Amino acid sequence: MAVPARGNILIDTEECKGCGLCVESCPPECLELLPELNAYGVHPAHYTGAGCTGCGICFYCCPEPGAITVYRLAPPTKPLVHGDAEDKVQGESHAAAL
Amino acid sequence: MRQLCKGNVAIVKGAILAGCRSYFGYPITPASEIAETAALLLPQVDGTFLQAESEVAAINMVYGAAAAGARVMTASSGPGLSLMQEGISYCAGSELPCVIVDIVRGGPGLGNIAPEQSDYFAMVKGGGHGCYRNFVLAPASVQEMADLTILAFDLADEYRNPVIILADGFIGQMMEPLDLTFREAKLPDKPWAVMGTAGTRKNLISSIFLEPDDLENHIRKLEAKYIRASRLEARHETFETADAEVLLVGYGITARVLRSAVEMARREGLKAGLFRPITLWPFPKEALRAAASKVSKILVVELSNGQMVEDVRLSLDGKVPVEFYGRTGGNVPSVEEVHSQLMQRVMQMV
Numbered sequence: 001m002a003v004p005a006r007g008n009i010l011i012d013t014e015e016c017k018g019c020g021l022c023v024e025s026c027p028p029e030c031l032e033l034l035p036e037l038n039a040y041g042v043h044p045a046h047y048t049g050a051g052c053t054g055c056g057i058c059f060y061c062c063p064e065p066g067a068i069t070v071y072r073l074a075p076p077t078k079p080l081v082h083g084d085a086e087d088k089v090q091g092e093s094h095a096a097a098l
Numbered sequence: 099m100r101q102l103c104k105g106n107v108a109i110v111k112g113a114i115l116a117g118c119r120s121y122f123g124y125p126i127t128p129a130s131e132i133a134e135t136a137a138l139l140l141p142q143v144d145g146t147f148l149q150a151e152s153e154v155a156a157i158n159m160v161y162g163a164a165a166a167g168a169r170v171m172t173a174s175s176g177p178g179l180s181l182m183q184e185g186i187s188y189c190a191g192s193e194l195p196c197v198i199v200d201i202v203r204g205g206p207g208l209g210n211i212a213p214e215q216s217d218y219f220a221m222v223k224g225g226g227h228g229c230y231r232n233f234v235l236a237p238a239s240v241q242e243m244a245d246l247t248i249l250a251f252d253l254a255d256e257y258r259n260p261v262i263i264l265a266d267g268f269i270g271q272m273m274e275p276l277d278l279t280f281r282e283a284k285l286p287d288k289p290w291a292v293m294g295t296a297g298t299r300k301n302l303i304s305s306i307f308l309e310p311d312d313l314e315n316h317i318r319k320l321e322a323k324y325i326r327a328s329r330l331e332a333r334h335e336t337f338e339t340a341d342a343e344v345l346l347v348g349y350g351i352t353a354r355v356l357r358s359a360v361e362m363a364r365r366e367g368l369k370a371g372l373f374r375p376i377t378l379w380p381f382p383k384e385a386l387r388a389a390a391s392k393v394s395k396i397l398v399v400e401l402s403n404g405q406m407v408e409d410v411r412l413s414l415d416g417k418v419p420v421e422f423y424g425r426t427g428g429n430v431p432s433v434e435e436v437h438s439q440l441m442q443r444v445m446q447m448v
Contacts, residue, residue: 017127017211021271060104063127063211063271065134 007054008071009047015067018042022058022068031058103276105243105269106131106173109199110139111276112244113171116251117283118197119145120170122159124152124178127211128267129201132173153178157185157198164194165303167291169251169283173199175267176217177208180225186260187226190320191305193290195254197247198232199263201270202401204428212428213267215350218405221262222378229317231324233261233331234378236349240274246376253331255286257323264378266401268351268430327380334382335374336389338364342371344444345393345418347386347410349375351430352399359436368444378406383413396420397440401430 009031016038022045023031030051033043045058045068054072062068103111109132113121121136133149140147150156156172163170174182179200189196202217204210219225222234233253235246243265250261292301307313335353338360339345346356353374363370373389375382390396396418398407407422414420423439425431431439 019211060273061271063130063267065125065130 005050005052006073007052008073009052009058010069010071011045011047012067012069013038013044013046014040015064016040016042016044017064018044019063020045021061021063025057025061027055027057028053099279100275100277102273103240104131104273105237105240105265105271106201107135108240108243108276109173109247109263109265110135111278112247113169113197113251114139114143114145115244115278115281115283116169116248117285118169118171118251119143120163120168121145121147121172122150122156122163122170123172123174124150124156126175126178128203128213128270129173129175129178129199131270132199132201153181154185157182157189160196160198161185161189161192161194164189164196165192165292167288167293169195169197169255169285171197171199171247171251173201175201175203176205176214176220179217179220183220183226185226186232187224187228187230188305189260190224190226190230190232191228192303193258193320194260194303195251195258197250197254197261197263199247199265202264202266204426210428211267213269213271213351213401213430214426214428215264215266215352215401216403216405216426217264218378218400218402221264222381222406222409230320231259231327231379233257233259233327233380234264235261236264236376236378237269238350238353238374238376240269240272240276242376243269244276244278253327255288257327258290259323259327264350266350267428324380331377332380332382332385333376334385335376336385337372337374338369339371339373339389341369342389342393343369343395344440345371345373345390345396346399346436346440347373347375347396347406348399349378349406350401352401355431355433355436356399358433359440362433362437363440368441370440375406378409381409381413383409386410386413387417390414390418393418395443397443398422399431399436399439400424402426 028051125133254261360370
């Protein structure tokens with residue numbers, strides 16, 4: 001059974017200046033720089049989509065206010081049925097936006 | 099209250115403790131958190147945050163608020179400070195107290211958003227026109243970001259002069275413990291200000307003196323102020339200089355690296371010391387001369403191709419050989435890198 005995701009990261013790619021500080025600082029190494037360019041002409045940061053623990057370190061080290069939003073996902077409200085964990089959204093993402 | 103705080107945030111907290119209630123600015127990486135925090139906190143203390151349409155507008159709003167007697171600040175990074183230089187010269191010419199923060203990023207031009215110390219010439223030597231000086235303070239920790247901001251407002255009011263906080267993107271962006279004690283800000287009387295009252299109606303804030311003799315008298319008055327400040331306000335910090343044979347000199351984040359390099363050198367038997375200017379103008383010449391009196395070599399390390407090193411050489415007047423090591427582009431030398439540079443140069447002496 002896959003481990004339920006504990007966090008989610010939204011990145012405003014048009015605010016990102018591609019410095020890579022979040023990529024270097026992410027403990028579970030779940031951020032990367034995209035090969036594509038944004039409007040500034042830099043490679044913006046991107047959440048690979050798995051592994052975020054909601055620790056928020058990328059938010060704190062990002063020099064662009066508003067570029068990164070980290071959500072801590074609420075734990076599931078009832079025990080998961082074995083087998084469908086991978087497809088289920090783990091609870092509401094109510095939003096301990098840091 | 100002890101808290102974990104980002105350097106840029108600490109500046110705003112220090113400013114609020116100093117009684118600053120006005121911020122005019124335009125965001126730029128890596129100084130944006132200063133505007134962001136000012137926008138968040140100043141309204142909570144009945145202050146004013148205004149995002150100007152450009153840095154040129156921001157510095158002229160600072161001029162206006164300072165002329166009205168307010169404790170006022172702005173913040174930017176290299177490109178923004180280049181735009182502000184005209185306004186800073188006007189503030190100095192009109193003797194207006196204000197605090198301007200430069201969180202230095204890589205240059206020239208747009209450069210990048212990583213830390214450099216390449217605005218030293220522009221800030222310390224006064225990048226604007228005319229015979230004027232900026233006080234320049236160089237914090238090396240998040241705590242100093244707040245403490246030196248408080249000092250900056252006091253110096254600005256005492257000398258009626260712009261004060262620059264020259265920090266690099268590293269110190270602006272890093273988080274460290276910050277200990278702040280609430281205190282009532284003691285705001286000085288400003289009988290010269292134009293406050294829109296009958297009593298201050300006769301006051302005139304201006305930097306224009308069309309008669310040559312009038313302007314020369316004004317410049318002499320400014321110069322007397324700068325000479326007094328040079329005598330009284332130079333600040334520095336030393337580490338292990340008492341028995342040092344070689345001296346490392348650096349400011350801001352570089353001084354933090356140099357401190358560790360001193361410890362590493364001493365573990366290996368080389369008596370190294372550190373001299374860190376806290377005020378870049380006035381430059382602590384006398385203290386540097388004293389610290390360097392017994393050393394055989396000085397290594398200046400900067401995040402530039404050599405700017406403060408000129409003031410070190412001027413202060414020592416050729417009495418001690420001064421060497422330089424610099425990194426640019428946002429690269430910060432490691433302790434091992436500085437140590438190896440130091441050892442190479444010490445070997446050359448033998």
